[in-house]
Amino acid sequence: MSGIWLASERLERSKLMVADRVGGLISIIFGGLSLYEAFRLYPTRLSFYVGDHIMPGVIGIGLIVLGLLAVFVKGQSFKVEFPDRQMLRKIIGIFGVLLGYCVLLYFLGFAIGTFIISIALFRIIGSYNFRKSVIFSAIQTVCVYAVFVYWLDMPFPAGIFNL
Numbered sequence: 001m002s003g004i005w006l007a008s009e010r011l012e013r014s015k016l017m018v019a020d021r022v023g024g025l026i027s028i029i030f031g032g033l034s035l036y037e038a039f040r041l042y043p044t045r046l047s048f049y050v051g052d053h054i055m056p057g058v059i060g061i062g063l064i065v066l067g068l069l070a071v072f073v074k075g076q077s078f079k080v081e082f083p084d085r086q087m088l089r090k091i092i093g094i095f096g097v098l099l100g101y102c103v104l105l106y107f108l109g110f111a112i113g114t115f116i117i118s119i120a121l122f123r124i125i126g127s128y129n130f131r132k133s134v135i136f137s138a139i140q141t142v143c144v145y146a147v148f149v150y151w152l153d154m155p156f157p158a159g160i161f162n163l
Contacts, residue, residue, distance in 0.1 A: 024070030031063030093124050109159025110149075115141045 038057035045051030104113035
């Protein structure tokens with residue numbers, strides 16, 4: 001009986017290793033394409049550290065390094081499980097709340113929309129009670145608003161209340 005189990009374990013590991021190697025090779029290919037784009041954009045730079053070539057170069061290097069790790073480093077096998085009913089409800093709830101955020105941003109603006117949606121997300125993700133969710137949401141909204149609107153001077157939707 002243990003011989004069958006060991007054979008199935010080896011087969012599962014070999015499938016994992018093949019999948020990791022294929023994924024790693026795909027990552028290396030896309031990393032090479034990204035580096036090619038960085039080299040193609042290099043002549044339009046303002047300096048070595050400023051220009052359109054930086055982001056494709058960083059992404060390309062990252063993809064190549066991670067691809068090499070996937071090809072040459074032995075991975076662990078793990079079992080993927082479908083989420084239970086409660087977790088699935090949370091996931092669907094989060095997507096619904098984020099879709100509602102798009103609508104609230106248009107009508108209520110950034111400050112009020114973010115405050116309301118943050119309350120819902122603190123309740124769903126963090127399982128906080130309503131009072132804590134309101135307090136954390138207010139702190140989070142004020143901090144984000146201060147950083148992006150006052151400090152970085154970024155415009156956000158004002159909504160019907162013009163806040």
